[in-house]
Each structure stands twice: as structure tokens, then as C-alpha cells.
Amino acid sequence: MTAPVAPVAPVIAAATADGDAAVAAAPLVIETHGLGRRFGHLVAVAGVDLAVRRGEIFGVLGPNGAGKSTLIRMLCGILDPTAGDGRVVGYDIRTQPEQIKQRIGYMTQRFSLYEDLSVEENLTFYAGIYGVPRRVRAARVATVLADNGLVGRKKQIAGTLSGGWKQRVALASATIHQPPLLFLDEPTAGVDPVSRREFWAEIHRLAAGGTTVLVTTHYMDEAERCHRLCFIFGGRVLDVGRPDEIVDRAGLRAAEVEVDDAPAATAALADHPDVIGVEALGHRLRIVTRAVDPVALVTGVAGPPRRAAIARVSVEDAFVAMVRGQDAAGPVAA
Amino acid sequence: MSALGRIAVITRKELLQLRRDRMTIGMMVMLPLMQLLLFGYAIDTDVRHAPTVVYDADRTTASRDLARRLEATGFYDVIGAVDGYPAIAAAFRSGTARVGLVVPVGFGAGITAHRPVEVQLVVDGADAQTVASATQTAASVVAAWSAELRVTVLHDGVPEPVTLSTSTWYNPDLRTAVYVVPGLVGVILTMTMVMFTAMGIARERERGTLEQLIVSPVRSVELVIGKIVPYLAIGYVQMTIILVVGSLVFSVPFAGSWPLLYGLAALFIGGSLALGLFFSTLARTQQQAMQMSFFFLLPNLLLSGFMFPFEGMPRFAQHLGQVIPLTHFLRIIRGIVLRGATWRDLAPEVGWLAAIAGVLVVASALRFEKKLG
Numbered sequence: 001m002t003a004p005v006a007p008v009a010p011v012i013a014a015a016t017a018d019g020d021a022a023v024a025a026a027p028l029v030i031e032t033h034g035l036g037r038r039f040g041h042l043v044a045v046a047g048v049d050l051a052v053r054r055g056e057i058f059g060v061l062g063p064n065g066a067g068k069s070t071l072i073r074m075l076c077g078i079l080d081p082t083a084g085d086g087r088v089v090g091y092d093i094r095t096q097p098e099q100i101k102q103r104i105g106y107m108t109q110r111f112s113l114y115e116d117l118s119v120e121e122n123l124t125f126y127a128g129i130y131g132v133p134r135r136v137r138a139a140r141v142a143t144v145l146a147d148n149g150l151v152g153r154k155k156q157i158a159g160t161l162s163g164g165w166k167q168r169v170a171l172a173s174a175t176i177h178q179p180p181l182l183f184l185d186e187p188t189a190g191v192d193p194v195s196r197r198e199f200w201a202e203i204h205r206l207a208a209g210g211t212t213v214l215v216t217t218h219y220m221d222e223a224e225r226c227h228r229l230c231f232i233f234g235g236r237v238l239d240v241g242r243p244d245e246i247v248d249r250a251g252l253r254a255a256e257v258e259v260d261d262a263p264a265a266t267a268a269l270a271d272h273p274d275v276i277g278v279e280a281l282g283h284r285l286r287i288v289t290r291a292v293d294p295v296a297l298v299t300g301v302a303g304p305p306r307r308a309a310i311a312r313v314s315v316e317d318a319f320v321a322m323v324r325g326q327d328a329a330g331p332v333a334a
Numbered sequence: 335m336s337a338l339g340r341i342a343v344i345t346r347k348e349l350l351q352l353r354r355d356r357m358t359i360g361m362m363v364m365l366p367l368m369q370l371l372l373f374g375y376a377i378d379t380d381v382r383h384a385p386t387v388v389y390d391a392d393r394t395t396a397s398r399d400l401a402r403r404l405e406a407t408g409f410y411d412v413i414g415a416v417d418g419y420p421a422i423a424a425a426f427r428s429g430t431a432r433v434g435l436v437v438p439v440g441f442g443a444g445i446t447a448h449r450p451v452e453v454q455l456v457v458d459g460a461d462a463q464t465v466a467s468a469t470q471t472a473a474s475v476v477a478a479w480s481a482e483l484r485v486t487v488l489h490d491g492v493p494e495p496v497t498l499s500t501s502t503w504y505n506p507d508l509r510t511a512v513y514v515v516p517g518l519v520g521v522i523l524t525m526t527m528v529m530f531t532a533m534g535i536a537r538e539r540e541r542g543t544l545e546q547l548i549v550s551p552v553r554s555v556e557l558v559i560g561k562i563v564p565y566l567a568i569g570y571v572q573m574t575i576i577l578v579v580g581s582l583v584f585s586v587p588f589a590g591s592w593p594l595l596y597g598l599a600a601l602f603i604g605g606s607l608a609l610g611l612f613f614s615t616l617a618r619t620q621q622q623a624m625q626m627s628f629f630f631l632l633p634n635l636l637l638s639g640f641m642f643p644f645e646g647m648p649r650f651a652q653h654l655g656q657v658i659p660l661t662h663f664l665r666i667i668r669g670i671v672l673r674g675a676t677w678r679d680l681a682p683e684v685g686w687l688a689a690i691a692g693v694l695v696v697a698s699a700l701r702f703e704k705k706l707g
Contacts, residue, residue, distance in 0.1 A: 106549040110542035
């Protein structure tokens with residue numbers, strides 16, 4: 001029970017290590033220095049330094065209101081920063097927003113489709129908006145229809161599609177002009193698990209082809225699919241790194257235990273200073289602690305558990321620990 | 335929980351939602367208030383202060399006395415003297431006068447010589463409501479004066495010393511359709527142009543597609559023009575349909591120049607579209623956009639002179655009406671369609687319309703730009 005907890009599944013570690021060398025040499029697609037934005041007295045984003053390279057899938061995590069949307073809007077060139085500067089796809093976000101807009105794709109959880117137009121009409125519209133030349137427009141639409149498995153549905157009215165299909169059409173629309181950089185703002189909200197997997201497969205395919213992807217999400221399993229993550233809270237970046245690095249740095253340990261009186265044990269553990277979280281998983285309790293051995297802690301509080309097993313510390317645990325830590329430290333100073 | 339309890343819960347929730355929806359609350363209060371004011375004050379189908387020109391060929395004390403008596407009724411505002419029928423016609427075409435009083439040479443002399451005399455009232459028939467009131471009032475004034483003269487000045491030999499003959503120009507049959515149909519063009523254009531533009535943009539906002547367009551290379555001016563052009567075309571189609579059907583079914587004549595009308599209509603349609611755009615920056619949903627459009631339609635119907643003669647409204651309502659684009663477009667289209675008005679006749683109305691449209695375009699462009707950024 002004293003063996004250190006393996007922070008990350010070996011498969012994931014290998015996968016990211018593979019891509020590291022290539023990504024490190026790739027040119028920067030997003031680069032910011034001290035980027036910040038105030039709205040009156042409210043500081044929405046402050047002192048953000050980012051360096052995202054070509055072909056990376058870069059996840060931005062943070063609770064609602066953390067400043068994710070403000071950050072994305074500045075990077076898209078539709079909101080002027082009030083502090084710092086940045087370059088996106090090689091252009092200055094303050095002075096060259098038009099050049100940036102032509103070279104980015106943008107997709108939100110709302111899947112902004114014209115619900116009264118067919119799939120094909122939506123794609124043709126966005127192709128025109130993004131200046132895809134008229135003579136290649138039809139061919140380009142055909143390509144993204146095929147890439148996203150939409151050929152059989154091209155005549156269907158977008159409003160009649162299910163969430164997963166709308167998401168595919170939205171991604172196809174956002175990539176119709178083959179942008180080198182893709183912004184995805186909670187792209188899988190409200191989509192079923194199978195569609196989400198397919199969606200992420202497509203994202204990885206795009207990234208392998210050299211597209212850089214910046215994605216925000218609340219799903220921690222999705223966060224672990226990113227090459228690198230950025231935790232943002234109260235408008236500030238708390239940590240940036242590969243998912244395994246972030247989990248390592250958090251210094252957490254986790255276990256799953258079965259105890260006799262789960263509610264009493266939960267109540268007793270919840271307020272313990274070393275405990276980051278206790279949650280019920282059916283009959284078991286999952287407990288995450290900072291540094292101390294979780295099983296020993298349970299034994300001390302609720303007696304020896306009937307069963308105990310070391311669990312993997314997830315990105316979600318690291319995220320919760322970081323948010324709790326910030327809350328305990330009080331409001332973030334401007 | 336009892337049914338009543340559940341109802342109370344729902345009512346409470348509705349009130350909470352309503353309290354947060356300032357727009358709807360504002361309209362709920364303003365709508366009845368405006369209706370009350372407009373119907374209570376503005377609508378008075380008795381026409382007063384009809385702008386009147388006097389063609390006094392006689393220039394005697396008697397002729398001036400008659401003009402004074404007419405003006406004393408409060409019905410006629412003598413706005414000037416003219417020197418002939420063409421000048422009366424010009425005043426009608428430009429809309430500056432609705433009534434002309436013609437006193438022939440020998441009027442004063444005839445009264446002195448105890449001969450029966452006649453005066454003439456010329457009325458712009460394009461506005462049938464004005465005609466009826468105008469002729470009745472003048473007829474009674476003249477009849478009263480005639481009776482007075484018979485008693486005080488003349489002997490019984492002359493049965494009716496002064497008589498009034500009336501002449502109605504431009505719509506001699508006084509058919510309402512002739513007056514209403516061109517006006518309908520303006521009302522329907524207002525309705526569709528304002529509402530469709532406002533709702534069109536609000537729909538994009540509601541669906542999130544506006545956000546998608548904001549991050550695209552499309553400029554806001556391109557977006558606005560792209561959305562407006564189809565409606566501009568629709569506006570012209572609507573106008574054509576109404577005028578053609580009006581001509582075929584109601585035999586509404588077309589006295590003036592088609593190119594002039596279609597050219598000037600662009601000002602009106604443009605102004606209405608700009609207003610719709612302005613509404614769209616205020617409305618968050620399509621429903622709000624529709625409410626605002628209806629809210630705007632009401633003063634248009636009541637204050638523009640579409641339903642009730644403009645001259646019949648009290649001064650403050652006329653001032654309000656003056657800033658409504660429809661007021662000026664109605665004068666233009668009625669002038670062109672019914673009286674054959676020319677560019678020169680309509681210059682003041684065109685000036686007003688252009689100024690209002692210009693303000694609307696600039697205001698909505700500024701607001702739209704700000705809202706998108």
C-alpha cells in the first residue's frame with residue numbers, strides 16, 4: 001500500500017512522447033506575452049503567456065467564468081487586449097485581425113448552423129464566407145463531406161440532424177477553408193460518447209496533418225486527449241504542460257476503497273485537510289489526497305476498508321485540486 | 335401541492351422572468367399609453383387648419399371679408415395668396431395646400447349692385463376626408479353670409495345673393511381606394527422592411543450564427559448589405575404588386591412618373607431597413623424584434639396621415655408625425671400617383687425623407703459596428 005501511484009497510464013505517456021520531438025521543432029502558431037483584458041474594474045484575463053506550436057492539440061481548461069472565452073476572443077482578433085501582445089498564425093492580434101480571421105476556423109458548442117439550410121448549403125455558404133474560390137468551392141465541399149462521413153446526408157436540412165451529426169457539420173464548416181489553426185469552444189457539449197470519440201479521432205487526424213487545435217472543454221477524458229493543457233482560473237494561467245506533467249506536478253494520490261458505512265466515512269473524510277476529494281462510485285469510495293497515503297487515511301478515519309486498490313490520478317483530480325487550492329487562497333488579485 | 339399552489343408557483347416564476355425582461359415590460363407599459371395618447375388626442379377626423387390658398391381676382395372689401403369669415407371657422411389656414419388656377423394646382427401637387435378659394439372679378443361690385451354672385455372652392459380630392467369637411471364648412475359659411483346679406487343689405491328680389499360652387503381636383507369621384515392604395519404601399523413597406531431586417535439579424539444572434547460570422551473575415555458592412563439587398567428587391571416587388579393590382583382592381587390612376595417614384599422609394603426603403611437594423615441591435619431574440627416592429631407600426635398608421643388627415647391632428651402630434659419616414663413617403667407617393675407631382679413639387683418632402691433616412695443609416699451603422707466588436 002505504500003507503493004507510489006502510477007500517475008499516468010503508460011500507453012498515453014508513450015503516445016505523447018512520440019510526438020514531442022516533432023512538435024518542439026515546429027513553428028509557433030500562437031504566441032502571447034502578458035496578454036490581459038479588463039472590462040472596467042473586472043479583470044477577465046491577466047498575464048497570459050502562451051506558446052502553441054504547429055500540429056499541437058492544446059487544451060484550455062478552467063471553470064465557467066475563468067476567462068477562457070475572453071482569451072479565445074482575443075486570440076481570434078475580435079476583442080482587443082488591454083495588456084500585453086500576441087501573434088496568431090504569424091499576425092499581430094492588435095493590428096492584423098483581418099489576416100487572422102481568414103486563417104482560423106472557429107466552432108462552438110452551439111454548432112452555429114443555419115437550421116433551415118441543408119448540410120451542403122451550409123458548407124457552401126461558409127466556403128463562400130471564407131473566400132474559397134468559386135471554381136474549387138464544390139470540390140472543397142465534396143472533400144469535407146467525405147472527410148466527415150456526411151456524403152449520405154448532404155441534402156438533409158441541418159435543423160433535423162441529431163447533436164452528433166450537427167457537430168460533424170459544424171466541424172466541416174469550420175475547416176472548409178483548410179485553416180492552419182482551429183478554435184474549438186466546448187465542441188462536444190451535449191453530444192453522445194460515440195460521437196465524441198469519432199470527433200476526437202477527426203481532431204487528431206487534422207492535427208497529424210499539421211492543423212493546430214486550441215480546444216476548451218469541461219470533459220476531463222477529453223483533456224487527456226490533448227497534447228498539452230493550460231489551466232486557467234480567475235483569468236490567470238495556473239499551469240501549462242502535458243497531461244502527465246500536470247498530474248505529476250499536482251502531487252496527488254488516489255485510491256478506491258469499500259467501507260462499511262460509506263456516508264459516515266465520506267462525511268469524516270470530506271473535511272480532512274489532506275483530502276482533495278471523496279466521491280461515491282457505486283458501492284466504492286474514490287478518495288484523492290495530497291501527498292499522504294489515501295488508504296492509510298481511510299483506515300485511520302473509518303477503520304480498515306473491506307477492499308482497497310490504488311487508483312490512477314486523473315487530470316480531473318489535478319484540476320479540482322488546483323481550483324480548491326485557489327479558492328482556499330482567496331480571490332485572485334488583479 | 336394544490337392546483338392553486340402550483341398556479342401561484344408558475345405565476346411567480348413568470349413575474350420573475352418578466353422582471354428581468356425589461357424590453358417586454360417597457361412595451362407593455364408604453365403600448366397602451368401611446369394608444370391612449372394617439373387615439374385620445376391625435377385622432378380627430380374633423381379636419382382643422384386645412385392649408386388654403388386664396389386666388390382673389392376681385393380684391394375688394396367684400397372678397398377680403400369672405401376670406402376672413404372662412405378663416406374664422408378654424409377650418410382653413412390661409413397660407414398665401416395666388417394669382418391663378420395653375421398656382422393652385424402647383425400648391426396641391428407639392429402638398430402645401432389642400433383647398434383653394436377663388437373669388438372672381440366683379441364679386442364685390444355684384445354684391446353692391448344687388449346681383450347674385452358666386453365664389454368657388456377648389457379642393458384636392460386625393461384626400462377624400464378633407465374634401466367632405468372642406469366643402470361642408472365653406473358651404474355653411476357662405477350660406478350664413480348670404481342670409482345675412484339678404485336681411486341687412488338686399489331686398490327680397492334676389493333669392494340667394496351669394497352661392498358657392500365647389501370643384502374637386504385629382505379624385506373627382508371621391509373614391510377612398512384612390513387615396514388608400516398608394517398609402518398602403520408605404521404602410522406595407524414599413525411593416526416588411528423594418529420587421530424582416532430586425533428579425534433577420536436577431537435570428538442570427540439567437541442561433542449563434544452571428545457569432546460564427548463575427549469570427550469570419552466578413553465585415554459588418556458586408557453582412558448588412560448582403561442581408562438587406564434581398565429585402566430591397568422584395569420591397570420593390572411589393573410596391574409594384576400593390577400599384578398594379580390597385581390600378582386593375584380599383585382603377586387607381588397613375589398620374590406621375592414611374593422612375594421618379596421608384597427612385598424616391600429607395601430612400602424610404604433604405605431608411606426603413608436601417609431602422610430595422612437598429613432594432614436588431616436592441617433585440618436579443620426574434621420575438622423582441624417582432625414586438626419592436628409592431629410597436630413602431632402603430633404611430634406609423636396613426637400619425638403619418640395614412641388613416642387620418644395630417645391636418646386634423648393637433649400640433650404636437652404633427653411634430654411627431656414629421657419625424658416618421660412614412661409621413662413624407664405618403665406625401666411623395668400620393669403626390670406622384672394621384673396628382674402627377676414632379677421632382678420640383680416634392681423637393682421639401684424628399685429633403686425630409688433623405689435627412690431621416692441618413693440619420694437612421696448612420697445611427698444603425700454605428701450601433702451595429704459597436705455591437706459586433
